[in-house]
Amino acid sequence: NAGVTQTPKFQVLKTGQSMTLQCAQDMNHEYMSWYRQDPGMGLRLIHYSVGAGITDQGEVPNGYNVSRSTTEDFPLRLLSAAPSQTSVYFCASSYSRTAYEQYFGPGTRLTVT
Amino acid sequence: DAKTTQPPSMDCAEGRAANLPCNHSTISGNEYVYWYRQIHSQGPQYIIHGLKNNETNEMASLIITEDRKSSTLILPHATLRDTAVYYCIVRVSATTDSWGKLQFGAGTQVVVTP
Secondary structure, X not given: OOOEEEXXXXXXXXXXXXXXXXXXXXXXXXXXXXXXXXOOOOEEEEEEEEEOOEEEEOOOOOOEEEOOXXXXXXXXXXXXXXXXXXXXXXXXXXXXXXXXXXEEOOOEEEEEO | OOOOEOOXXXXXXXXXXXXXXXXXXXXXXXXEEEEEEEOOOOOOEEEEEEOOOOEEOOOOEEEEOOOOOEEEEEEOOOOHHHOEEEEEEEXXXXXXXXXXXXXXXXXXXXXXXX
């Protein structure tokens, strides 16, 4: 299994541009989520999904959209990038809402200028 | 979810046990204690979790005090590869709607030295 994969690994955007961060898992996990990590801080939850077609907001959802059309994929969309969205983004998954262990991807480092 | 307090940093000699403390004095009866770690530039990695009994797995041991207001993660024989930020997280039980959410704090930067 490849586990949780994220693309791209690095991205530079100009203010106002939009883009999609990709996340995929091949473990047939129901639960997927997106976090952002800013320098010197812990991870903050952006959005999460408990299954295909079901998404919900985390603690910092503004400026981001998600959708879950398949079990495997959970893309994160930046609608109009802002410098405040410069961060490292991590995707995570677990086999169900009640699973104890979450598996994290390697991250996408995003810079907005 | 209850908040946690961890020291910002600690050093450990290679081969020795590393004892990482965590305070969670406002923990509720249905909240679990989780530990994750994050090696530089990588995604977090699950280590262990517990409710009230001590737990051990191939990576570490978790000691939870009887009143559950604090816990200690023990890495029995630290190696250089254990250098990472360690996060102590308190999380509600699986019976609530907020299950799945992990709230990360700043963690403890552990540096293992030769």
